[in-house]
Amino acid sequence: MKFSTRVRYGSRAMVDLALHRSDGPVSLQVLADEQQIPERYLAKIIQDLRRSGLIRSVRGAHGGYALNRRPEETTLLDVWEALEGPLCPVECLEADSGCAMQAECVTRDVWDRIALAMAQVLKSASLAGLVRRHRQKVG
Amino acid sequence: MKFSTRVRYGSRAMVDLALHRSDGPVSLQVLADEQQIPERYLAKIIQDLRRSGLIRSVRGAHGGYALNRRPEETTLLDVWEALEGPLCPVECLEADSGCAMQAECVTRDVWDRIALAMAQVLKSASLAGLVRRHRQKVG
DNA sequence: CCTTAATAGCACAAGCTTCACCTTTTTAGT
DNA sequence: ACTAAAAAGGTGAAGCTTGTGCTATTAAGG
Numbered sequence: 458m459k460f461s462t463r464v465r466y467g468s469r470a471m472v473d474l475a476l477h478r479s480d481g482p483v484s485l486q487v488l489a490d491e492q493q494i495p496e497r498y499l500a501k502i503i504q505d506l507r508r509s510g511l512i513r514s515v516r517g518a519h520g521g522y523a524l525n526r527r528p529e530e531t532t533l534l535d536v537w538e539a540l541e542g543p544l545c546p547v548e549c550l551e552a553d554s555g556c557a558m559q560a561e562c563v564t565r566d567v568w569d570r571i572a573l574a575m576a577q578v579l580k581s582a583s584l585a586g587l588v589r590r591h592r593q594k595v596g
Numbered sequence: 597m598k599f600s601t602r603v604r605y606g607s608r609a610m611v612d613l614a615l616h617r618s619d620g621p622v623s624l625q626v627l628a629d630e631q632q633i634p635e636r637y638l639a640k641i642i643q644d645l646r647r648s649g650l651i652r653s654v655r656g657a658h659g660g661y662a663l664n665r666r667p668e669e670t671t672l673l674d675v676w677e678a679l680e681g682p683l684c685p686v687e688c689l690e691a692d693s694g695c696a697m698q699a700e701c702v703t704r705d706v707w708d709r710i711a712l713a714m715a716q717v718l719k720s721a722s723l724a725g726l727v728r729r730h731r732q733k734v735g
Numbered sequence: 736c737c738t739t740a741a742t743a744g745c746a747c748a749a750g751c752t753t754c755a756c757c758t759t760t761t762t763a764g765t
Numbered sequence: 766a767c768t769a770a771a772a773a774g775g776t777g778a779a780g781c782t783t784g785t786g787c788t789a790t791t792a793a794g795g
Contacts, residue, residue: 458600460685460707462783468703484741493697498784504743517792518740533706546599558632561734563726564607567672567717568599574713578706587702595700601753623771637754643773656762657770736795743790751782760773765766 463540466494467502471536474512475528475584476591482514482521502540509539528584537579544576602679605633606641610675613651614667614723615730621653621660641679648678667723676718683715 469492477483485503489496503522506512513525524531537544547568549556559565608631616622624642628635642661645651652664663670676683686707688695698704 458597458603458680458685459687461597464597465686465703465707468706469701472702486741495784497786500742501744501784507742514742515792516742516790519793520741520791522742533703541597546597547604548598561730562608563611563730563733564604564672566729567607567721567726568604570717571714574717575710578709578713582706587706590705591700591702594702625771634754636756639772640754640774646772653772654762655760655772657768658763659761659771661772738793738795740793741791743788745788746786748785749783751780753778753780755778756776758774758776761771763768763770765768 461541462498463502463505464537466492466499467506467540468533468536470494470499470503471506471511471524471531471533471584472587472591474522474524475588478524478528482519482523484521488522506536506539509535511535511539524584528588531584532580533582533587534576534579544572544579546572546575600680601637602641602644603676605631605638606645606679607672607675609633609638609642610645610650610663610670610672610723611726611730613661613663614727617663617667621658621662623660627661645675645678648674650674650678663723667727670723671719672721672726673715673718683711683718685711685714 470488473488473492474483485496485500488494488503489499492499503512507514507522510525511531512522514520514522534544545551547565548554549559549562549565550569550572556562556565609627612627612631613622624635624639627633627642628638631638642651646653646661649664650670651661653659653661673683684690686704687693688698688701688704689708689711695701695704
């Protein structure tokens with residue numbers, strides 16, 4: 458199991474947008490180039506981020522993308538949910554999964570604990586925190 | 597992102613084998629039927645469990661599969677690694693990933709924390725513990 | 736008004752996961 | 766020895782993820 462490239466690419470793009478926050482809209486080309494992401498593919502990913510309201514777009518010449526909220530108000534959990542829907546690593550964790558073995562299934566409890574742990578880490582990672590950490594690293 | 601069915605099916609099969617531990621080898625058909633898993637697919641999964649030494653097989657009539665270690669000595673992390681290799685949700689976490697941005701990448705740290713949390717939960721789930729929990733549930 | 740830069744959207748190709756099918760090998764019971 | 770039960774193994778199909786390519790739409794700047 459690997460995390461989808463959608464989430465990984467999307468997360469990196471969001472951090473990049475947070476870093477360029479004061480520079481006006483960032484074009485897809487710049488974003489893809491800086492983050493080494495296939496441009497056409499990133500285009501599709503970024504549309505989902507826009508549609509869920511995490512970023513806004515400016516069309517036409519000198520257009521591009523920018524964060525739609527303050528960096529403290531967006532976490533990687535938001536990004537994950539925008540690109541993959543609710544964090545749910547196995548179907549049987551959904552409310553109406555209709556799995557007949559749900560009551561007696563002991564592995565389900567393990568998947569549930571993992572999902573919880575993942576959500577906790579993702580929620581603790583705000584764009585603001587990631588930008589701060591990035592500035593610490595590169596100086 | 598969903599966990600692979602390989603890991604989910606394989607984990608349930610291992611718990612089932614642990615429950616039948618004193619009954620002699622369990623056939624693929626019984627296993628697939630009890631756990632509601634496509635039989636031919638489970639056959640492939642179970643081969644990987646055998647090849648990594650977690651279970652042993654008995655060929656011929658009245659054959660089947662049985663645990664190869666005591667239930668305390670196998671955790672769901674072992675099952676995961678047998679079926680998917682090392683727990684590594686993103687490539688760049690591997691030692692020689694060769695990602696040029698590794699030093700400055702702040703999302704990588706998040707994926708690393710998630711991987712650690714996942715491994716912790718999986719390692720804490722031994723077959724013995726899961727069997728105990730199952731007996732508590734069904735009575 | 737026209738050119739050019741840029742987003743928006745659709746359709747298609749390659750590779751991996753999840754299966755199903757068929758044949759071969761092995762072994763218990765008669 | 767023969768039959769039936771069961772694992773072992775290889776091959777192929779369907780659907781999803783990960784991309785690529787092409788066209789349409791929008792807006793800035795001369």
